[in-house]
Amino acid sequence: MLNSIEMKTILEECVAARNGHPFLTAFAPAATPLELLCAYTMFCRGKESAAFLAMKHLGLDKQVLLDISSLHLTLRQLYFWGDRRFQSNDYDENAIVPALIPARGNSKGIPKKNLAKLNGTSLLKHAVTKLQKSRYITRIIVDTDCEEIMQAAHEAGAETLYTRPPQLAGDFSDLSDVRLLATSWLELMEGYWFDYLAIITPPHPLWPVTELDKAYEQFVASDYTSLVSVTPTEMNWDAFYRLNKGNANRVAKRKAGQLYARSGAFSIFSRKPNGHYISTTYRKAYPVEFKTMLYPLNKKHAYDINTPHELSLCRKIHQNKVDTVVTIERCEAHLAQRNLCLPSCENGPVILLHYPDNKDEFAINNVPVFTNLLKTLADNDIAGRYIVCGTSLIAGLVANSFGLPQIERKTILKRNGALTRHAMQDIKDNVSNPTGIVYLNGYGGCLKPESITRIMEAIDKDTKAFCTTLRKADHPPQWILEMNGEDVFGIMDNYQGFRQKIEDTYVESQLLAGFGTQADEGAHFTTHIQIDAHEATPLTSIVNIIEAYSATKTADF
Numbered sequence: 001m002l003n004s005i006e007m008k009t010i011l012e013e014c015v016a017a018r019n020g021h022p023f024l025t026a027f028a029p030a031a032t033p034l035e036l037l038c039a040y041t042m043f044c045r046g047k048e049s050a051a052f053l054a055m056k057h058l059g060l061d062k063q064v065l066l067d068i069s070s071l072h073l074t075l076r077q078l079y080f081w082g083d084r085r086f087q088s089n090d091y092d093e094n095a096i097v098p099a100l101i102p103a104r105g106n107s108k109g110i111p112k113k114n115l116a117k118l119n120g121t122s123l124l125k126h127a128v129t130k131l132q133k134s135r136y137i138t139r140i141i142v143d144t145d146c147e148e149i150m151q152a153a154h155e156a157g158a159e160t161l162y163t164r165p166p167q168l169a170g171d172f173s174d175l176s177d178v179r180l181l182a183t184s185w186l187e188l189m190e191g192y193w194f195d196y197l198a199i200i201t202p203p204h205p206l207w208p209v210t211e212l213d214k215a216y217e218q219f220v221a222s223d224y225t226s227l228v229s230v231t232p233t234e235m236n237w238d239a240f241y242r243l244n245k246g247n248a249n250r251v252a253k254r255k256a257g258q259l260y261a262r263s264g265a266f267s268i269f270s271r272k273p274n275g276h277y278i279s280t281t282y283r284k285a286y287p288v289e290f291k292t293m294l295y296p297l298n299k300k301h302a303y304d305i306n307t308p309h310e311l312s313l314c315r316k317i318h319q320n321k322v323d324t325v326v327t328i329e330r331c332e333a334h335l336a337q338r339n340l341c342l343p344s345c346e347n348g349p350v351i352l353l354h355y356p357d358n359k360d361e362f363a364i365n366n367v368p369v370f371t372n373l374l375k376t377l378a379d380n381d382i383a384g385r386y387i388v389c390g391t392s393l394i395a396g397l398v399a400n401s402f403g404l405p406q407i408e409r410k411t412i413l414k415r416n417g418a419l420t421r422h423a424m425q426d427i428k429d430n431v432s433n434p435t436g437i438v439y440l441n442g443y444g445g446c447l448k449p450e451s452i453t454r455i456m457e458a459i460d461k462d463t464k465a466f467c468t469t470l471r472k473a474d475h476p477p478q479w480i481l482e483m484n485g486e487d488v489f490g491i492m493d494n495y496q497g498f499r500q501k502i503e504d505t506y507v508e509s510q511l512l513a514g515f516g517t518q519a520d521e522g523a524h525f526t527t528h529i530q531i532d533a534h535e536a537t538p539l540t541s542i543v544n545i546i547e548a549y550s551a552t553k554t555a556d557f
Helices: 004-017 033-044 048-058 063-083 123-132 147-156 175-189 209-220 280-285 308-319 328-338 371-379 393-402 421-430 449-461 542-552
Strands: 098-102 139-143 196-200 226-232 240-244 247-250 258-270 292-296 350-354 385-389 437-441 466-472 480-484 487-490 506-515 527-530
Touching (some): 004 063, 033 048, 033 063, 033 175, 048 063, 123 139, 123 196, 123 209, 139 147, 139 175, 175 196, 209 226, 328 371, 328 393, 350 393, 371 449, 385 393, 385 421, 449 466, 449 506
Parallel strands (some): 098 139, 098 196, 226 292, 350 385
Antiparallel strands (some): 196 258, 437 506, 466 506
């Protein structure tokens, strides 16, 4: 250990040099700077027992960690409040913005996933190339525990600082560990003080660099301390359930605001004065409000690769073999050529075909996807008294083509999934003595006929039944954030970042439901059926369509 005179001399040298390199190298050969910063990372993350144990193995006193923390805080304040004092808007215009790419080698779903090829180029190189085109990124750093990935990073034009220690490279190490270790190394070992740090993950290859630049511009113009990319949920008021012996138990409260899922594509953190800081010491010393900005990405740009199947789907999405826009005239011509017939039954249930929005219409192999559900109903002789709902152009087209009544309402379901009072009245105005109601979202093109008939049997058997469909959640509730005004909340009390620790949860698919003649419009559903995730996919985006077709069709497209 250093004596007090040696410690004073080294600390004075650190202050003069504006970095902690002299202090971190003073404990050799007992400990390397990387070993010290690894223990410091665990210490700052609240993993004190692991940090103190690591120091014990190095033969050093835990007081060294407190010394590093104090030194870090002192140097940071000297830099931001002295050398680079905030005075004008030039601070942001000339900001130093490194980007960090975490690329662990021991991935489970796809071995060395970060080196997997997407149309001939590795996911890692896709990420590096993208950052090289950014207008704001000043340095590109890859954090990895794998020599092969390290070499690939250098070949792509990025740099590496160290080999990530095994203590921070396990299945339950998260991005906060990576960010903290890299930040500590840059600031303490190099004296490299930056203003913002962007974190980019290679398994999200489809977002364009313009999204990162746009997010950065919005972020620096705000008073937020961090930014995370998210993607809107398909239904922004989904409720989450766990299934127990056939019963569905709600695990999260319904929220009023827009719900988003964490995408993990990129995030940005501020390091400027009174901004985000890694040490709990800083939080105690300065009453800073830490606020997170949500930056929404569409589902295509937020696509996440975790399995070989998802990598295959990503290749198809990247190649984009779906017609992105199909005109209403083309849809009309297609319906005229198909000569579909929806079977009617005077005593059957009311079947609502709902086309809620004027979304872009898509086609695969020149077949508009909205006709998939119509074909399922026609080919499987699913009979009833059909009514078209919605204000979209497709709703009007279907109503006119089949000579069906149309309820021109955009919204016909309540927050609890039941039919609205106005929709019920519109149905009674069009059909006398309805014997049950089946709700079908017109974009549910992958629904199986047996799922529809099971709903019909449930409401026929029990006139008080409100039967809905449950599917596995795309994102667990622990990853869902609510945006209400400028405030951001998690819909669960605890955030879990590890897939391995999260139980299966289910959500209402909102594509298919049934209501008995005496179903209480204010009640929660009384029964449910489970349907596959791809069956519950609304065909309203390129990603959803390719996912659904890949799961159900044998022909390549």
